[in-house]
Every structure is written in structure tokens, then in C-alpha cells.
Amino acid sequence: MWSQIDANMHLRHSAYADFAAQARLAMLEKAGMDARHFQELHIGPILFREETIYLREAGPHDSLRVTCELTKCRPDGSRWSVRHEIYRKDGIKSAVVNVDGAWIDTKLRKLAALSGELMEKFTSLPRSEDFTETTS
Template structure:
């Protein structure tokens, strides 16, 4: 499907709900880890964000379920940037949770922004990070807003 995989792992007992499948909040946890792994891989670790007193926040998280995921299955999570506004620092990512056979188990869309951790207000990323951000994988319908 794609090679923008930033998390792979086994579904654990602690991630299962009463219906014996992956609990809803575990999908979000996997995607958050995939985003963190992706940022780290391109050179923007959480330590880098902390040095600049910036943190990511989410405004919206949408989970669309396609296939059931059960205990002990191995999954992969893709991460792609679908939208960015370079003026106000808002962003959107799309994740695909993939079963080991390649079937898409869920699509997860998140909208967020960058938060100045001192002023507690939205901010943009440092100018010297812009070339690094170009390395983030993008969806086929990616949108960039610069005005």
C-alpha cells in the first residue's frame, strides 16, 4: 500500500475491550506513537520541541473503522501529512492502521496545531525547521496554505 510506516507492533491484552477486539482509544495511541516516531525520524524529536518550548496539540480526532483487530494481531501504522497552514501552524495528518494481511483496519484523521508552551498560545514552527518539514510524507491530496 505505502511505505510510510512509522509504527509496527503486536496488539496486547491491555489494548483489548470487552468485545475481545482492539479498544477505541488504542487506535489513537498507536497513531500518536506513529506521529512521534515520524517526527523523530526526520530529526524533530520531542526533545527538540522541548528545547524550543513547543508542543503539538490536537483539536479533532476522527476514527473510521473498516476491519476488526483482535488480540495478538500484528499491525502497522502509516503517517502522512494531509494539510498544513504555515501561517497559523495548524496541521492535519492521516493514518492507516493496517492488518498483517495488508487490509486497512481503520483510517484515523487528526487536526492540530503547535502550542507555545510558555505563552500557552498557538505558534508556528521555527523557520530553520521548514526544510526538515519537507521530509514529512504527504497524502496524494495534500494541501499547503501559505497565505
């Protein structure tokens, strides 16, 4: 989209974050954790940190493919990290987006743990080769 291109005629910096967020939500939906279900349970994902590493530019006519995988997670799923890799249509990796997040109770506005049902779905998400279980 034209709105995703900057003055240098390549993908603007914040568009990478938008593509990563869309892919992350699609990954959750594929695991059975859709937005409607989150609303019913008054829980949702939040981010504490987002880092983008730019490798190669993507232009106005490039099609992109975004991968998502868990890189880190507490045993109860309360805190987690996801790596997104963004590839151009020619297979060249354009960027890596790393995020650290958690779950929030949308009524209490406090961090929350996943229910047993959601935790079971969350543990089915793709994991990176360097995945680690952590307490921090």
C-alpha cells in the first residue's frame, strides 16, 4: 500500500511492526485463540518491548511473507517472546521483529495468567529452534 512507503520509496519503519502484529494475531487465531474469545474472557495480549532489525529494504511492489514463532515463555505462559521474520517475494529476509509480551485482564487492567483451556492452545504455537523456558 502507498501509505506503507516512506520518502525513500521503501517500506516505512512502522509498517514492519504492523505486519508483525497482524501475523502474530493470525498465529493466535490459527491456534484457536481469536479476538472474540479474548473479549469473552476479558483477556488480551500486550507488549512490553518491540525491536526491529532491518536487513534489506522492501519496496512498493514487494510481496512479503511473515513468520512467527515463540522464542521464550514462562511455564505458565504468563510472559512470552515472539520472533517474526519478514521475507520479500524473492526470499531475501528483509527484517526481524522481536517482541516481549504478556496477558492483561481487560477488566482489572492487571497482568493475568491464561486459563487451562487457553494455555493448552498457547503451548501449541510454533517454537523456535532456540526456544527457552524462562522464569523472567
